[in-house]
Amino acid sequence: MTELANSGIGAPLPREGARRLAEGRGRYVDDITLPGLLHIAFVRAPFAHGRLLGIETDDALEVPGVVAVIDGRRLAEICAPFDTNPPGVPGHASAPQPPLVVDESCFQGEAVAAVVAESRAAAEDGAELVFLDWDELPAVCSIEDAQAEDAAPVHTRFSDNLSLRHRFGAEDVSEAFHGAAHVVEADFSFGRQTGVTLEPRGIVAHWDPRTEELEVWQSHQVPWQMREVYARQLGLSPQSVRVTAPDVGGAFGLKLHAYADELAAVAVSRLLGRPVKYIVDRLESFTADAHAREARASCRMAVDAEGHILGIDAVVDAGFGAYAMHPRGSFGEAMQAAQMIGAPYRVGAFRAEVRGWRQNKAPSGAYRGVGQPIACAITEEMIDLASRAADIDPAEMRRINYRRTLDEGTRATQAGLVVEELSLDACLDKLLEAMDYTALRSEQAALRAKGIYRGIGLASFVELTGVGAGLYGPLGLTVAANEACRLTLQPDGSLTCATSVTDQGQGTLSAIAQLIAGEFGIAPEGVRMVAGDTGRTPYGGGAWASRGMALGGEAAKRACARLRDGLLELAAGILQCEPEALRFEQGEIIGPKGASGLDLAELAALCHYRPYDSPTGQVPPMTVEESFVPAALPYIASNGVHAVHLEVDPELGTVDLLGYWVVDDCGTVVNPLLVDEQLRGGIVQGIGAALYEECLYSEDGQFTNGTLADYVVPMAGEMPDIFVEHVSTPTRATGLGARGVGEAGTVGGLGAVRTALGDALVPTGARVSQQPFTPGRVLAAIMAAEDAE
Amino acid sequence: MEMQDSRIIAAPRETVFEGILKPEMLRACIPGAEDVTGSAEDGFEAVVVQKVGPVKARFKGAVTIEDVLPGTSLRLVGEGKGGAAGFARGAATVTLADHPEGTELTYAVDAKVGGKIAQLGSRIIDGFARKMADQFFERFKTELEGARPVAPSLED
Secondary structure: OHHHHHHOOOOOOOOOHHHHHHOOOOOOHHHOOOOOOEEEEEEEOOOOOEEEEEEEOHHHHOOOOEEEEEEHHHHHOOOOOEOOOOOOOOOOOOOOEOOOOOOEEOOOOOEEEEEEEOOHHHHHHHHHOOEEEEEEOOOOOOHHHHHOOOOOOOOOOOOOOEEEEEEEEOOOOHHHHOOOOEEEEEEEEEOOEEOOOOOOOEEEEEEEOOOOEEEEEEOOOOHHHHHHHHHHHHOOOHHHEEEEOOOOOOOOOHHHOEOHHHHHHHHHHHHHOOOEEEEOOHHHHHHHOOEEOOEEEEEEEEEOOOOOEEEEEEEEEEEEEOOOOEOOOOHHHHHHHHHOOOOOEOOOEEEEEEEEEEOOOOOEOOOOOOOHHHHHHHHHHHHHHHHHHHOOOHHHHHHHHEOOOHHHOOOEOOOOOEOOOOOHHHHHHHHHHHHOHHHHHHHHHHHHOOOOEEEEEEEEEEEEEOOOHHHHOOOOOOOOOOEEEEEEEOOOOOEEEEEOOOOOOOOHHHHHHHHHHHHHOOOHHHEEEEOOEOOOOOOOOOOOOOOHHHHHHHHHHHHHHHHHHHHHHHHHHHHOOOHHHOEEEOOEEEEOOEEEEEEHHHHHHHHHHOHHHOOOOOOOOOEEEEEEOOOOOOOEEEEEEEEEEEEEOOOOOOEEEEEEEEEEEOEOOOOHHHHHHHHHHHHHHHHHHHHOOOOOEOOOOOEOOOOOOOOOOOOHHHOOOEEEEEOOOOOOOOOOOEOOOOOHHHHHHHHHHHHHHHHHOHHHOOOOOEEOOOHHHHHHHHHHHHHHO | OEEEEEEEEOOOHHHHHHHHOOHHHHHHHOOOEEEEEEEOOOEEEEEEEEEEOOEEEEEEEEEEEEEEEOOOEEEEEEEEEOHHHOEEEEEEEEEEEEEOOEEEEEEEEEEEEEHHHHHHOHHHHHHHHHHHHHHHHHHHHHHHHOOOOOOOOOOO
C-alpha cells in the first residue's frame, strides 16, 4: 500500500508535464507554421446592429503582401452558416450565423471581411484600409430593453427577442407560500463576463487540394466536435478532416464552441487552397469570444417557523447575445441557472421559470460552472435571508435543510435533477471546524460593536459533473459524451495511452498517466500520453463538464484492467500458477513466491517478437481500447461547501477578503495537488465574478472596457489564502469513483462572497443585488439604506 | 463624451469666422489630416491618420457646416470611418464673441467613437478626444495669429 500511495491513486506527485510549459517549451497554435502559410486579419463590425451596404477593398489590395480580401458573400458560396436550433429544445429560436457578415450584423465585433496576406502585419495594414458602408440599425443591449414590448428586434428576421422559454418544477407553487411562517424575496443581477484565457483563441487551417483533406490545428477543448462541425459546414466527409489541439493555454469553456471567425479561417483555406493562420488578438478576444453569466433573477422562498424550506419560486432572465453559440447553444447557462436553484436542499414546492433573450451583444456560451454559479448564488442568499427571518444561524439553517441521499427513495428532485449520494453534512462539519466558525462569529459580534463590518458567508453546492449522453442526446445535438482510452504496451515495456480527454492546463493528462502507472506499479514517466488529435486518439468528448478524470480516468482504468488481465494470464501460463495469484509491482510480476523475474518489458518482447514462446501459442492483444459513458446516471453529481470571511469598509465600499475555505467531495482523488489547484483556480474565477469582472457595454452596444486595463481580473495580490479539504465519497457510477472537480471552485465562489457580503452589511440594512460588487455599488447600497431609515 | 473650452484669438471676429470655413485651414488644423477637400457650402472630405492608444486608425470622413450665423456661430458636424479601427463622429458648436484682445472662441464638442477604438475605454478615449480638440483650436489660433505652428508629434 505504501508503494501505491507513492505512485498510483492518491499520490501528490508533482506535475512533470508542466515542466516543459513552465520552461517556455510549449507548442501552441501560434508556434505552428507551414510552407506557404497565409495570415488573416478580420475587419469587424463597428456597430452593435447594422446593415452592410458595401465593402471597399481596392486600397487594401494594394498593400504589399495582401493576397485577398474575402467577404461574407464569397464565403457563403462554399460554407453554410451555423444553424443553432437544437430540435429537442422546443421554441428555441436563433438566427443563422454566417462565418462572415453577409447582410445584417448583430453585434459589435462580428467579423465582416477577412484580409489575407503573407504576414499578419500586412493583413492588419490591409484591414485598416478596408472601408465598410453601413446603415446603422437600432440596437437592443440590456435584458430589460430586450424584454420591452416595443423593443426593436435584435435580428430583423424575428419580431421579438425571446429566444427560449422553459419551466422547471410545478406550474403553481402558491400553496406552499400560503400560511408559511416566513416568505423572503429578492432580486438579483449578474454581470456579463468572459473567460480571459492566457492564450487567446487561434487556428491554423490547411485544405490540401491534392489529397482533398482538411487539417486543422486549433486552441480548443473538443477536437472531435470540431472535426464534425467543419465537415458539416463545408460539406466534407468527417473522415477527410483532422483536428489537432496542441498545447492549449487555458480554455474555461470559451474554447468549447465553434466560432464564426474560426470557421471563416477554415473556409478561406478551402477557398484559396493554402494554409492560413488566424490568432485572435486581445482586443478581439473581448468582443468576439463567448461571454457568459449575464442574468437577472427574482426568487421567493417560503420557510416554516423551524426554518424548513417549504417552497421556492424563481424567474431567471438570461442575456443570450446575438446568436446561440454553435453547436451547443447558449441555453445551457440559463437552464442550469434555473434548474440548479435549491439543488443542495429539500425545497418542498419548486418552480423556476427561465427565459433567454437575444441582445445586440456577443453571443453567450459556456464558462466554467455554466449557470451553476448563478443558481448557487441565488440559493445561498435566499437561505441567508430566510435564516435571518427565522432567526436561525445560517450554518444550522443549511444543515436542517440539506438533501441527503437516496434515503427518501427517490433520486430525482422536483427540478428533474438526478442526485446520487450527497455528503453535505460531512463537508459542512469539516468546514466549520477548519474555519473555527464559532470563534469567527464571536469576533464578528465584538468588532461590529466597534463599527467594523465583517461578514461570514457560506455556500453549499451540488454540481453536475462528468455529464453523459443524457444531456445532449435528447436535444438532438451530436456531441460525443463518452471518453475513451487506447492503451498500448510498446515492445520496450513502456505504455502509450491515447485518450479522448484533452488538457488545457489542468494537468489531467499527468493524472491519467499517474493512474495508469499505478495500475502496473511503474513510474508515471513510463506512460506516454497522446491527446488532442483526431488522427491519433479514440473518439470522445474532450474537456467539458468536469469529465477528464471522472470519465476519462474510468476509461483508462478499464483499459488497464483489460491489458493487465491478458498479461497476467500469459504470465500465469509461463509461471504455471493461477492469474489471480499474480500482480504487478514496479513493473514486475510478483507471484506466490515473490518476484517472478517477468516484467512488462519481458512480456512485451515475448508478445511482439516471440509469440511462439507463449505456452498456449497465443498472446494477448498489445493494444486495448475502452470507452466509458455513465449509463446508470445522466451525470455524476459532486458537492461541497465554501466559506468566506471578509471585511467591508462602509466609507469606501471596498471589500477585503480575509479568508477562504472549501471542503469538496469529488470522490476518489487521484492527485491531490492537481485537485486542490483546480479548486483554487476555480475559486479565483468565482471571486473575479463577485468583485471585479464585468463586460460593460454602452447603451448603443459598444463594448467600453475591452482591455485588460479596464476589464479587471483578480491578481495574486487580491487573493486570500484558500484552505482546501476533502470528503471522499466515491461515486458508484464507476469503478474509479472520481467525480468532477474542475468547476467546483467557480460554482461556489460567487455565492460564498455574496453571502459573506450580505452578512457583513446586516448592521447597515443594505443589500447589494448587482454583481460584481464594486465599491461604487456597495457604497450606493449603504447610502440607499441610510436614506431609507 | 462632451468637452468645452475657449481660446482668445488676437484677430477680428470676421477673420476668425472666415478662417473656419477654409479647407486649407482645416487641413492645417486637424491633427493628422492627410487631405482635406471640398467647401463650406458642400461639405468637406477629409482623410485623417491617428493613433489611439495601441490602435492606429486611418479615418475617411465627411465634415459639414451647419447652423451658420455669419460672424457669430456655427456647428461643425463630422463622421469618420476608420476601417478596422471603428468609427468616430461628433459635432462642435463654435461661438465667437468680441474680446478686448480680439475674439473669444468658445467651443462645445460632443463626440462618440465605436468599434475597436471604443473598447479602449474612456480613460484613453476621453484623453485622446480632449487632446485632439485642444490641438485643433490651438493650431487654429496660431494660424490666425500668423505664426506657423510647431508640428506636433503624433506619438505624444
